[in-house]
Amino acid sequence: MARRLPVYLVLDTSGSMMGEPIAAVETGVQTLVSALRQDPYALETAYLSIITFDSNAKQIVPLTELTAFQMPSISANGLTSLGDALKLLANKIDSEVAKTTAEVKGDWKPLVFIMTDGGPTDDWKKGLAEFQKRKTGMVVACAAGQGADTNVLKQITECVVQLDTADSSTIKAFFKWVSASVSTGSQKVDSGNEVVGIGELPPPPPEVNIVV
Amino acid sequence: METIKKYLEEKGLDDSQIKDFLETHSKEIKQFIDELLEKQLPKPDEDVPYSEVIKEEVQTSEITTTEENPTQIEENQKMQATDNQQQTDMPKVFDSGVQPDKEKAKNDALAFQIKNKQIxxxxxxxxxxxxxxxxxxxxxxxxxxxxxxxxxxxxxxxxxxxxxxxxxxxxxxxxxxxxxxxxxxxxxxxxxxxxxxxxxxxxxxxxxxWSKNIPTPEDIEYYKPDSDKIFVKVESKKNMVAASQRGRSHAIEGKPRDDDFALYYDEQTEWYVMVVADGAGSAKYSRKGSQIACQKALEICKAKLLDNKDVFDKNREQENRNEIGKILQGIIGSAVFEAYKAIEQEAQEKNTPTKDYATTLLLTLCKKFDYGWFVGAWWVGDGGIGIYRQDPQYMKVLGEPDGGEFAGQTRFLTMPEIIQNELYTRIRFDVVEDFTALILMTDGITDPKFETDANLNRIEKWNELWADLDGKNEDNIKVDFTDNNEQSADQLLKWLDFWSKGNHDDRTIAILF
Incomplete structure (x- = not known):
């Protein structure tokens, strides 16, 4: 059994995502998985989990191998409990990601993609503190549209990208880039390396801007 | 949802208040929707007027507006009426005659149900x-x-x-x-x-x-064939065989093999030399690094063994083992050091950092004395070296894999600290009466066959590997280790093609048997 590359998608499903954005996110994940299944590296190493957050955070898909993955339908309502999402993510990393010891060949450090279109409405710093205690690989935070608070995201990770608008073609472009990034990640781990900086990911499309 | 928001805005709530409102009342809103749906869903064989059924097509969230915004729902109904109009204008698909409206309403209600089923x-x-x-x-x-x-x-x-x-x-x-x-x-x-x-x-x-197999372009710098093999026949003594195969991850992209090996039997001193190296996937000239390491180490061993021919001849007795050990230590030390220097020199000539040639190195020297087989080994990086005896059961791993907590963070011959501090601490010796095989392999084989570093020390795993080589595998590929079997190199190369999910690295194995 080769090492797994865990990938966590942490998605905002608060009320403001209702309509076009949430539909685009659902399709985006489907397209992402479908593309990754064509990639021999990702097909064998990438495992995917979906965590959504609105008034609460929920893991709607536990860490699942790509071949068995099915995207449930998602809907948008409620608040933006980003802190709760980070806390849940930390817990899931503890319970789902295997550490390497002499006895056990553990997983690669998880890749995390967080997408939100607003500012957190809960005590996000508490959640962040929990999350930061975990070892992760690349963490990318995406501000979907102008309503998202990039200052908050910057405190979660250095790698923050922003979408000009949260319309369906932009969200689609974002997920395409996530898919390419996971492909790169699984290819890198195959040769014994891990992705550490945004510079090692494929260049994002024009709709996805790197926030510096 | 937008309409609820608008309505709440009209009531003078700001964005966060609206969010709060929706949050606190979500249960009641859901309950209200449920009740509404309960009332509106047509019962089987019950006549449902079309105008009522069409509401089902309205997004459930919008239905909630009826409680708070009667004006809005009227507008919605108007919109539906328009839709309705458009729909009835369309050509009718079903049989003429019996109450088309009723029929359609029933179908629409069912269609709504069907659409919302999770299937x-x-x-x-x-x-x-x-x-x-x-x-x-x-x-x-x-x-x-x-x-x-x-x-x-x-x-x-x-x-x-x-x-x-x-x-x-x-x-x-x-x-x-x-x-x-x-x-x-x-x-x-x-x-x-x-x-x-x-x-x-x-x-x-x-x-x-993974089946795509693009040959490596022959015009690249430091080209080497995508696979290699050798059988070294030694009359009435143990033979050596080695094979090296480019991994599928390289084959699908037409990238070269980074692994390498070299075998040598010295007729005069009767020493067997085996070297295996795995060029780092991330280093651009590692295929050359592994090649230089193997060839240079072998070349130095060859020369130094000859230099010491007399000492070996004189010291065949058990009590002189220490003497042999000292000489071997010198030979291994120089072989590794010179291999490092040769890579460094190549890098300087190419005006590129030495780490571009990063490679692991596994080296063994082995000779039969009156008291048994003397084996000396040196190893840096992942992969593995082991002495294996089937009957009676014996196994010894000659070194430690440099795995570390994080996968892929192996050590390389090209790291100056290895040469400065660990040149001699990495040497291992063993003396055994006899053995079935002395095996050197890169991580392309240890990863799928041993999985963890701990397993490398478990004899069960070596038994499995030996049985696997003997044909106990899903493709029934058998390597015949009978004496002087020239075919064993081809068989070993074929064996290297084994399938293992997620393991598609270059694979190299050298066996003294």
């Missing part, structure tokens, strides 16, 4: 038998008598209603959108079927995705 199927895999239970009665739609799938056979699957199963062998990978058809229990010839789309996800066969 998913287990994912399949190309060319692998697929069988799932599928009982449409679990969908809990008493109005439906029968379901079918349009062109499901096109992807190699069939629905067996009597057995309540979907079976077959999927022929094509992809997310297949299949039209699912629902027949009402009062369906008659000529009436339409209700339909919706369902998705069958068929995974590709990874072996097919």
């Amino acid at each position: 998913t199927f287990l994912n399949g895999k190309v060319n692998q038998p697929y069988e799932i239970d599928f009982d449409f009665e679990t969908l809990e739609m008493p109005e439906i008598a029968e379901v079918s799938f349009e062109k499901l056979e096109d992807i190699g699957l069939l629905y067996f209603p009597e057995e309540k199963k979907i079976k077959g062998t999927p022929t094509q990978a992809g997310d297949h959108k299949i039209e699912m058809k629902f027949k009402r229990n009062d369906w008659e010839e000529g009436k339409p079927l209700l339909t919706r789309e369902v998705v069958f996800i068929i995974n590709p066969d990874p072996r097919v995705l």
Whole structure:
């Protein structure tokens, strides 16, 4: 059994995502998985989990191998409990990601993609503190549209990208880039390396801007 | 949802208050929707006026507005009326005559139900038998008598209603959108079927995705063949065999093999020399690094062994083992050091950092004395060196894999600290009466066959490897280790092609047997 590359998608499903954005996110994940299944590296190493957050955070898909993955339908309502999402993510990393010891060949450090279109409405710093205690690989935070608070995201990770608008073609472009990034990640781990900086990911499309 | 928001805005709530409101009342809103749906969903065989059913098509969230915004709902109904108008203007699909409106209303209500059912199927895999239970009665739609799938056979699957199963062998990978058809229990010839789309996800066969084999362009710098093998025959003594195969991850991209090996038997001193090296995947000239390491180490051993011929001849007795050890230490030390220097020199000539030639190195020297086989080894990086004896059972790993907590963070010959501090601490010796095989291998083999560093020390794993080499594998590829079998090199190369999920690195193995 080769090492797994865990990938966590942490998605905002608060009320403001209702309509076009949430539909685009659902399709985006489907397209992402479908593309990754064509990639021999990702097909064998990438495992995917979906965590959504609105008034609460929920893991709607536990860490699942790509071949068995099915995207449930998602809907948008409620608040933006980003802190709760980070806390849940930390817990899931503890319970789902295997550490390497002499006895056990553990997983690669998880890749995390967080997408939100607003500012957190809960005590996000508490959640962040929990999350930061975990070892992760690349963490990318995406501000979907102008309503998202990039200052908050910057405190979660250095790698923050922003979408000009949260319309369906932009969200689609974002997920395409996530898919390419996971492909790169699984290819890198195959040769014994891990992705550490945004510079090692494929260049994002024009709709996805790197926030510096 | 937008309409609720608008209404709340009109009431003077700001964004966060609106969010709070929706949050605190979400339960009541849901309950209200449920009650509304309960009332509005048509009961079987119950006549439902069309105007009421059409509300079902309204997004459930919008229905909640009725409580708070009567004006809005009137507008909604107007919109629906328009839709209604458009729809009735369309050509009628079903039989003329009996109450078309009533018929349509019933169908629309059912269509809404069908659309909102969660219907998913287990994912399949190309060319692998697929069988799932599928009982449409679990969908809990008493109005439906029968379901079918349009062109499901096109992807190699069939629905067996009597057995309540979907079976077959999927022929094509992809997310297949299949039209699912629902027949009402009062369906008659000529009436339409209700339909919706369902998705069958068929995974590709990874072996097919990995099967692409692009030869490495011969005009690249430091070209070397994609595979290599050698059999070293030593009359009436143990033989050596080695094979090296480019990994599938390189083959699909036309990238070169980074592994290398070198074998040598010195007729005059009767020493066996085996060297295996694995160039780092991330280093651009590692294929040359591994090659230089193998050749230079072998060249130095060859020369130094000859230099010490007299000492070896004189010291055949047990009590002189220490003497042999000291000499061997010197030989191994120089071989490794010179290999490092040779890489450094190549890098300087090329005006590029030495780490561009990063490689692991596994080296053994072995000779039979009167008291048994003397084995000396040096090892940096991942992979493994082991002495294995089948009967009686014996196994010794000659070094420690440099795995570390994080995968892939191995050590390399090209790291100056290795040469400065660990040149001698990495030397291992063993003396054994006899052995079945002395094996050197790169991580392309240890990863799939041993999985963890701890397993490298478990004799069961070595037994499994030896049985595997003997043909106990899914492809029944056997390497025949009988004396003087020239074919063993070809057999070993073929064996290296074994399938292991997620393990597609270059593979190199050298065996003294």
